[in-house]
Amino acid sequence: MNTTETKDPKSNSTVVDTSDALVTSPDPLHPANLIPELCKGFYHLGWVTGTGGGISIRDNDKVYIAPSGVQKERIQPSHIFVLPYPQPSDVVQRTFLRKPSIPLKESACTPLFWAAFDLRNASACIHTHSQHAVMATLLWGNKEGAEPVFRVSGLEMIKGIRWGGVEGAMSYLDELVVPIIENTPHEEDLRDSMAQAIKDYPKAAAVLVRRHGVYVWGSTWELAKTQAECLDYLFELAVKMRLAGIDTDWRPEA
Numbered sequence: 001m002n003t004t005e006t007k008d009p010k011s012n013s014t015v016v017d018t019s020d021a022l023v024t025s026p027d028p029l030h031p032a033n034l035i036p037e038l039c040k041g042f043y044h045l046g047w048v049t050g051t052g053g054g055i056s057i058r059d060n061d062k063v064y065i066a067p068s069g070v071q072k073e074r075i076q077p078s079h080i081f082v083l084p085y086p087q088p089s090d091v092v093q094r095t096f097l098r099k100p101s102i103p104l105k106e107s108a109c110t111p112l113f114w115a116a117f118d119l120r121n122a123s124a125c126i127h128t129h130s131q132h133a134v135m136a137t138l139l140w141g142n143k144e145g146a147e148p149v150f151r152v153s154g155l156e157m158i159k160g161i162r163w164g165g166v167e168g169a170m171s172y173l174d175e176l177v178v179p180i181i182e183n184t185p186h187e188e189d190l191r192d193s194m195a196q197a198i199k200d201y202p203k204a205a206a207v208l209v210r211r212h213g214v215y216v217w218g219s220t221w222e223l224a225k226t227q228a229e230c231l232d233y234l235f236e237l238a239v240k241m242r243l244a245g246i247d248t249d250w251r252p253e254a
C-alpha cells in the first residue's frame with residue numbers, strides 16, 4: 001500500500017492511498033466487489049437509474065463508498081473510496097484511506113450513509129430512487145398537519161423488516177411505520193433531517209425522502225438488501241391498494 005499522506009487541496013481532505021490495494025480481492029464478498037455487483041442488480045430494479053442512489057458497506061473500521069454521479073451499473077472495484085470508521089460525518093474535514101486514481105468524487109449520500117452507521121450501528125445502507133418509494137411519499141403524510149409517515153399493516157412482507165432495521169424481526173401483526181423527510185436541492189443537506197427522523201422513530205428501518213426516494217439500512221449488507229426489497233414491495237403494493245380504494249390500515253387480530 002502506498003502510505004504517502006497527501007492533502008487534497010480541493011476538498012481539504014486527507015488521502016493516504018491511491019493504489020488499488022484496499023479494493024482488490026479475489027473474494028466476491030469483498031465490499032469493493034460487492035458494491036459494483038449489487039448496484040448492477042439495483043439498476044435493473046429501477047432503484048439507481050440515471051446515476052442516483054447506491055449502497056455503502058461498512059466492514060468494521062472501514063467504509064466502502066461508490067463514486068458520485070456515475071452510471072451505478074458500470075462501477076468497477078477500482079472506483080471505490082475507502083474511509084476510516086469512525087470519523088465525524090463532516091463534509092469539509094473528511095479523511096480517506098483510499099481514493100480512486102482517476103478524478104471521481106465520493107457519493108453525495110455519504111453523510112446520510114454515515115447517519116445510519118452512527119445512529120443505528122448499521123453495516124450497510126442503501127439509497128434508492130424507486131418510483132414505488134416516491135409514490136408512497138406522495139400519497140402518505142402529505143396533508144396539512146398530518147404526521148409525515150408512511151404506514152401499512154396486514155401484509156406478510158412486514159415480517160421481512162427488523163425493528164430499527166437492526167433488531168428483531170417484525171410480525172405479521174405489527175404496523176410498519178416509515179418517517180418521511182422533505183427533500184432538499186442537495187443530497188448532503190438531508191443529513192440533519194434524516195438523523196432527526198432516525199432519533200424520532202427509533203423503531204423504523206428506513207427513512208423516506210419526499211419526491212426523491214428512500215434510505216434503508218441493516219446490520220449486514222444482506223439484511224439491508226432484503227429489507228430494501230421487502231420495503232419496496234410494501235411501498236408498491238400499498239400505493240396500488242390506496243389507488244384502488246383498499247384499506248391499507250386493516251390489521252389482523254392478535
Ligand SMILES: CSCCC(=O)C(=O)COP(=O)(O)O
Nearest residue numbers: 051052053068069107108109
Ligand atoms: C439524478 S441523481 C440526483 C442526486 C441524487 O439524488 C443522488 O442520490 C446522488 O447520488 P450519488 O451517489 O450519485 O452522489
Ligand SMILES: [Zn+2]
Nearest residue numbers: 052053187213
Ligand atoms: Zn438520491
